[in-house]
Amino acid sequence: MTEQPATDTSARPAADAVESALLPATHPLRDGRTSGSPLVLAARRRPVPHTPVWFMRQAGRSLPEYRKLREGVPMLESCFRTDLIVEITLQPVRRLGVDAAIFFSDIVVPLKAIGIDLDIVPGVGPVVAEPFRTMADVGRLRDLTAADVEPVLAAVAELSRELGGTPLIGFAGAPFTLASYLVEGGPSRDHAHTKALMYGAPDVWHALLERLSRVAGQFLRQQVLAGASAVQLFDSWVGALPSRDYREYVLPHSARALGAVADLGVPRIHFGVGTGELLADMRDAGADVVGVDFRVPLPEAGRRVGPDHALQGNLDPAALFAGPEAVDARVRQVLADAEGLPGHIFNLGHGVLPQTDPDVLRRVVDLVHESTAR
Numbered sequence: 001m002t003e004q005p006a007t008d009t010s011a012r013p014a015a016d017a018v019e020s021a022l023l024p025a026t027h028p029l030r031d032g033r034t035s036g037s038p039l040v041l042a043a044r045r046r047p048v049p050h051t052p053v054w055f056m057r058q059a060g061r062s063l064p065e066y067r068k069l070r071e072g073v074p075m076l077e078s079c080f081r082t083d084l085i086v087e088i089t090l091q092p093v094r095r096l097g098v099d100a101a102i103f104f105s106d107i108v109v110p111l112k113a114i115g116i117d118l119d120i121v122p123g124v125g126p127v128v129a130e131p132f133r134t135m136a137d138v139g140r141l142r143d144l145t146a147a148d149v150e151p152v153l154a155a156v157a158e159l160s161r162e163l164g165g166t167p168l169i170g171f172a173g174a175p176f177t178l179a180s181y182l183v184e185g186g187p188s189r190d191h192a193h194t195k196a197l198m199y200g201a202p203d204v205w206h207a208l209l210e211r212l213s214r215v216a217g218q219f220l221r222q223q224v225l226a227g228a229s230a231v232q233l234f235d236s237w238v239g240a241l242p243s244r245d246y247r248e249y250v251l252p253h254s255a256r257a258l259g260a261v262a263d264l265g266v267p268r269i270h271f272g273v274g275t276g277e278l279l280a281d282m283r284d285a286g287a288d289v290v291g292v293d294f295r296v297p298l299p300e301a302g303r304r305v306g307p308d309h310a311l312q313g314n315l316d317p318a319a320l321f322a323g324p325e326a327v328d329a330r331v332r333q334v335l336a337d338a339e340g341l342p343g344h345i346f347n348l349g350h351g352v353l354p355q356t357d358p359d360v361l362r363r364v365v366d367l368v369h370e371s372t373a374r
Contacts (some may be wrong), residue, residue, distance in 0.1 A: 020265035027227060028160050029266065034167040034229040039100045043230060043267030043289045045310050045343035051335065051372040052099035053365050054169070056271070057351030058092040059104040063358055065091050075120040076112060079105050085155035086162065093166060095358055097365050100167050100230070103156055103223070107173025107234055108181065110219045113148040114141065116182070124186060131185035133197065135204050141211040144218040153226040160227025167230055169269070170223030174235035175212040175253040182208070191240050198249050209253040217260025224264050232269040232291070233258055235282070239274025239293075246281050258286035269312055273350055279304045294349025298337035310343025317348045320360050327360060331367050 019029045028034040038052035060066050066088055070078055078084045088104040108118055108126045117129035132138065146153060159168050181187070183194045198205045220231045238250060258268050270282045271291025283290050283305050292301040292313035301311055319330045331346075338344040346368045352361065 020263060022264055024225065027225075028163075028165075028167065029229050033165050037099065037165055037167050037229070039167050039169075039345060040229060040267060042343045042345050043269070043310050047374070049374055050369045051338070051344055051346050053346035053368045054098040054100040054102065055092070055096075055348055055352050055361060056102070058096065058098060058361070059089050059102060060352075061354040062352045062356040062361070063091055063095065065095075075106065075122075076109075079109050080113075080151050082151045082155045082158070085152065086158050089155070089159055089168075090162060092358075092361075093163065096362050097369075098166075100169050101159065101163055102169040102171060102232070103152075103159060103228070105152065105171070107171075107177065107236070109152065110144050110149065110172065110215050111178065111182070113152075114144055114215065116140065118181075121186075126181050127186040128182055128184075131193070132179075132182040132208060133193070133204075135207060137182075138204065138207045138211060141208075141215065144215045144222075146222050149219065149222065153222055156223050156226040156228055160229075168228045169230045169232055170220060170228030171232045171234060172216040172219045172223075172257065174233045174238065174250075174270075174272070175209040175216060175257060176238045176241075176250045177234065177236045178212045178216065179205075179208055180237045182212075188237075191237065195240075198245070202249070205249060206253075209250070210256070213253040213256040214260075216257040220257065221260045221264070224261050224266050228266070230267040230269065231261055232271060233287075235270070235272035235275070238272045238278065239276075241278070243277055243281055246278050251281055251285050254282070254285040262286065269345075271312065276301075276304075280306075283309055289343070289345060291347070292349065298334065298341065298344070302341050307342050310345065311338070311341055312345040312347050314347070314349040315364070317350050317353050317356070320353070320356050320364070324363070327364065328367060331364055332371065335368065335371055 023030045034040055038048045041048045042052050085104050089101050093101050112118055119127055121127045180191055180194045183197055267288045269289040269291055270287035273293055276296040279290055279301055289310040289312050290305050292311055294314050294316035315330055315334050
């Protein structure tokens, strides 16, 4: 088993964070533009003027202006074009009035940037030309440099200027989920090849995740230095593991990725799907905010995570199709569940579904703001 990173700062609660002198003087956290924003305050478990709200996958497929802009442009190409990243990221901020922007990208972008032969196939997802199964395959992964993602970082810098007091959330895919795509060669329901490698060749597995944690951590750090005010580490598929396996095969590597920005003092959000039994473990990986999917009520999530961390979530994305009265009732239930939590960021329990009406999303934002105004 790979050793847990020795640094204690990766587990530091966000409430104790200060704007790091390592951030550029013009960074929105350093110059004060976003340090008092509802999202940053909630992540640091401090009083807020209202509960902040943003939506995973808010930048993208549910917005007609996004679909028009993306016509004829492949997904990965759009993720490396500064102009498209900026415009697509700003679209939901303008339309929905959310309290944070999350920059438009995909979790496989840093892998593509370091030369891995992959593509995002419409209707399928990321597909890897040559799956990773051996130690020799691990050698195909190199460190990520700022030059590899220069158009992306240029977009982050421009967005941090355009957004003013609205924080930009940077993100990366967590090592387990990135490994799953590389090992399986694409999306998988049972992760059979992934678990076979993890259990049968743990030396290869840990070497692979050590490399991926460095890539993810480097990507997060570069985004923060370019202007992101918070980061989120997505572990889409880690809910396929029990807690014991998570702690042995995943936690040290996710901790390394999140630890890459620990000294920068930005809030770190950690989210996974189907991870109700892993919430405390994901907290221990270094999260300041633990994302909760729609399967676990917030009070129970708070009990599992403890009082020293904020929570994010957790409206079921499918509830947005239920009609105005039902949507309002569901939103109010989430807010009621969040009463008494040390910090709460309203979000969905997974990403916005493609068929979602943007007007419903705007209604949710307004309701959250109106219901929680202090």
